[in-house]
Amino acid sequence: KTIMLPMGCNTSLFRQRPQQSEIMKNIPRPRIIFIGHINYRLNYELIDKLVAMQPLWSFIFVGPVYIERGEDVIGEVKRKILELNHFPNVYFLGAQPKQSLPVLLGSADVGIIPYDIRFGSVRYCSPMKAYEYLASGIPVVTTDILALRETDRRVVAITSTAKSFSLHIRLFLKHWSPSDIRRARSIATAHSWKRRVYTIEAKI
Numbered sequence: 001k002t003i004m005l006p007m008g009c010n011t012s013l014f015r016q017r018p019q020q021s022e023i024m025k026n027i028p029r030p031r032i033i034f035i036g037h038i039n040y041r042l043n044y045e046l047i048d049k050l051v052a053m054q055p056l057w058s059f060i061f062v063g064p065v066y067i068e069r070g071e072d073v074i075g076e077v078k079r080k081i082l083e084l085n086h087f088p089n090v091y092f093l094g095a096q097p098k099q100s101l102p103v104l105l106g107s108a109d110v111g112i113i114p115y116d117i118r119f120g121s122v123r124y125c126s127p128m129k130a131y132e133y134l135a136s137g138i139p140v141v142t143t144d145i146l147a148l149r150e151t152d153r154r155v156v157a158i159t160s161t162a163k164s165f166s167l168h169i170r171l172f173l174k175h176w177s178p179s180d181i182r183r184a185r186s187i188a189t190a191h192s193w194k195r196r197v198y199t200i201e202a203k204i
Contacts, residue, residue: 003203006147008196009131011188014102021100024107027058027091030173033108033138034059035101035129037066038092043116043143044080049162050114051087057169059087062104064095105136109176110169113142130156135188137181139172141165155184 024031034042038061051059061084067077084090096104105111111133117123126147133140140156142148148156157168189195 005196005199006191007126007128007131008193009128009135009188009191011131011135011185011192011194013099014105014132014135014188015185021103021107023093024060024104027060028056029058030109030169031058031060031107032110032112032169033062033105034112034114035062035105035132036127037063038077038081039066040077041115041119041122043114044084046114046143046162046165047084048080050165051084051090053162053166054169055087055089058089058091060091060093060104060108062093062096062101101132102136105133105138108136108138110172111136111138111140112165112169113140113145113148114165115143115145117143117145131188131191134184137184139176139180139184141168141172152183152187155180155187 047059065077065081081092085092093104111129113127113130115122115125115127122145124146127142127145130140130142130148130151134155140148140151142156142158144158144160148158157172159165159168
């Protein structure tokens with residue numbers, strides 16, 4: 001018998017109310033952020049279209065370039081990242097210490113998870129970053145990752161195209177409210193590591 005639980009999150013770390021990030025202060029708003037490894041898992045075709053579609057939005061990528069699937073894919077990922085670098089509204093901030101992530105997220109407007117769900121290892125993952133975004137009080141727009149389907153659609157939008165990504169981001173930017181922030185943080189708290197361990201203990 002197998003019991004599967006979603007990923008947990010260090011909610012207390014990301015619920016801090018930090019000062020604005022010095023790194024981010026010169027990046028124009030709105031700020032659309034992705035935190036994680038920059039690798040084969042990203043849907044670069046979707047990202048390219050989205051970035052080109054919204055030249056006045058800043059797209060910020062935080063994390064190391066992480067290559068793991070062979071020399072042919074290494075070249076492809078590196079090429080795609082170089083192409084993204086040509087857009088003036090794209091910012092690669094590289095790897096950052098975990099303790100600094102709440103500051104970066106606290107200075108962002110929307111968190112994205114533009115994963116390429118053609119890979120089974122992606123489609124069936126449980127992304128910790130979704131709950132880190134929510135704990136930081138920002139909404140999430142993501143591709144169709146199964147583990148996120150049950151999440152409240154008022155704070156997590158699931159979609160598949162650049163046009164739809166753009167629409168959902170625009171709606172969040174326009175309508176995100178203090179009550180939405182509270183709702184997002186409440187959902188993140190339900191996925192804290194403390195709650196997750198309690199669940200595991202009860203199952204055992």
